[in-house]
Amino acid sequence: MSVEGVKRFIEILARDFKVPPPNLEVLKPEVMMWRVGYADAPAFYHAERETMIIREDSVELGNLLHEFVHHLQYIRSGRDADKAFPVEEVASKPHCQRSFEIEAKIIASDYEDFYRELWEVMVRGRRGS
Ligand SMILES: [Zn+2]
Secondary structure, three states, rough: HHHHHHHHHHHHHHHHHHHOEEEEEEEEEHHHHHOOOOOOOEEEEEEOOOEEEEEHHOOOOOHHHHHHHHHHHHOOOOOOHHHHHHHHHHHHHHHHHHHHHHHHHHHHHHHHHHHHHHHHHHHHOOOOO
């Protein structure tokens, strides 16, 4: 897996969706634990820093698209984290039932097939068919 490839892939995504590209950090699980507070999170979007944080063993297209949707949600909200990710929802609903998580899941899976070949070529270094 090439982190540079992931960054170039994100730039293309951002161009396609007409938003500034988010930053990317790929972290080792121990560092993820220290930074995010729980090691079992495969990925995380830090809104204020506009950064997708992905555990190095979880750099997968589905995870990347999911976090990218959180970036879209944040930009779409006018960069207002409370609007994009309402505290009431975070406090009252389990992770998978929050509206922004449901939307991220749906959009990420809608686009997975579309971006698969580009991902394979840019990140895995495989030739397209
Ligand atoms: Zn999410």
